[in-house]
Amino acid sequence: MRRAASRKADAPATVYRVRRYYAVALIAGLALLLFLTLARTPYVRSALETPDKKIDVVGWMWAWDFQADGQSVGHPLVLPARKLVEFAVTSKDVNHGFGIYDPDGRLVAQTQAMPGYVNHLRVRFEEPGTYHVLCLEYCGAAHTIMMAEISVQ
Amino acid sequence: MSARAETREPAARDQRLVATWLTTMLAVFLLMVVLGITMRLSQGAVVSLSFPDFYAIMTMHGLGMAGSLFAAGIAMVWFVAARYARPSRAAMWIAYALFVAGAVALLVATLVGKFAAGWYALYPLPFLKATWPSWATGATIIALMAMGLAWLVAQLDILRALAAEYGIGRMFAWDRFRRQDGAPVPAAVLIASVCAVAGILGTIVGAATLMMYLFKWFAPATEFDPLLLKNSMFMFGHTIVNVAMYCGICVIYELMPGFTGRPWKVTRTVVLAWNATLLFILFAYFHHLYMDFAQPLALQVLGQIASYGSAVPATAVTVFGLGSQIHRSGLRWSFVPAAFTLGILGWVLGGITAVVDSTIAVNLVFHNTLWVPAHFHTYFLVGYVLILLGFLFQLLRSGAERLAKVGLAVMVAGGYTFVLMFFLGGMDSVPRRFATYQTIPYPWLVERATELAKWGAGAGSVFLVGALIFCVSLVLGRRRSANPDE
Ligand SMILES: [Cu+2]
8 A cells, every 4th residue: 555655656556567567468468479470480380291292302512413212313403382291301511501482583482401400391382383492501602503493393 | 686776887897808809890890891891892793703702702791790780789798797796807808819819810811811611611521522621720710719719708707797696586677486585686786697508608619610620620520410410500609690789779778777867677477588588599599500400300399499489579578668768768769779779679670570580480482592691681770780879878978969960861761772682582582692693594593693692782882981980970079079078
């Protein structure tokens, strides 16, 4: 009671009421945002399905190699449209970034290519056309020319 | 353990110490701005740099900015600590000497030796197919260790001084949750404590990482785990860059009441928010590894929760606190409160856009695009730096208000335009850390990215002009106010 009275002396009670609403709204908003966005992470995306095609990707300074069933498949990599493709991405030397750009030049999916680890990225190419892989992790002098082409048919 | 709560004006020697630190950092900052503009000019195809040159500049720019701004933050926190406790001047001078030695060595290693592995020198990049001599790698590692040691010396001493004055529990204001009869710890002391502890932990992890790098440099056959070193490097880098911002917030909590005539209250909400920050800040760095799918899912989720948890509560209470400081206080908008308030605005905008990127689902298409430099340039360039300049203006008791305000306006105009170009680039999937956009296989994207870079270089130059105007205001204003009765 005394505390409430002394509070009134230095700030109007509305300030404290506003602050309480502000805090509650903030926490509720954050919780909702976390809940909604965490459900949309790339790791759980289409996790329950079996991929139609598996491609092993090896990056090194400064090129990408695509392999299917242990065989190098050359460039450009040809993939079917509207099928679930799993890229198993790794690196032979340093860290690279495996970033897939769609035919309009928009980044649609990515993962890191790390030495000693394999990252599994699942992508469904909705539109046929020419996609490009750009290296998105700085990996040395020729980083900007480390590229590959994917032809989706 | 005295009950002395009143502020004590730092001695002239304290002022000189902090002023020396900050003017040195300001000089380094301006040099780094020039390097930044050079990079944007290269991306804008205005100047032509070789790839090794571009990446050497990029490495120096990143390390130089993060390092000098963090060091400036430590000096500001030291100033606050010196008002309430007794940190050691000698330790701080030793730290200064170590830092300057490290900075000079780093300039030589990058701009002369062309060390170009990026600020975070992702293992094992510094040791493979290098376009630079091996000595440059070694010199960089040792230079960074000298800087890390400088930070550690300064921060440990600040922590010691605050703990001696307030005790471990009270410096984090934990007593607010028990009995509330004693006087609360000053708001700035709470934040200084959070900064010191988080900064020390980050620096120690960095030191351990650099030890491994040094080991690898001496014994190239040694192999380390790239994922482990990626974790430790980002823990170090993310934490100190984040703490730098909070060091700026610390001086706002300390100095703003001088302009509004109101104390900055340490309510339970404030205590809770900053303690949450101290906890979460140590795990927020996981958001740098979202695209490392091999990392366990739990850590990725923790990364998003910790990113939200370290950024949002501290921002929310600070904005609320600033609002209740200013609202109907009759505040006169002189340079310092104006710079502080604008600085908070830049922090908030940079923070919100960081939270967007720290959302895993968004990060999938924003990671390593220009969105990332966009958000951290926002909270540094038009946030933290403005706070730093406000503090420096106050510290040097400059009297050139009007000229400083002109500088501020020019910096804000240039700075926001500069970061906007990064944001637009990020939304268009322009990759970051590209020496040139000419190799991108989409003609429209090449044109767009090049255009944005050109505008970025222009806006960055405007910012630089504003910063130079501010520097002139410091010199002129000091001369004006340097009369004997001051
Ligand atoms: Cu690469």
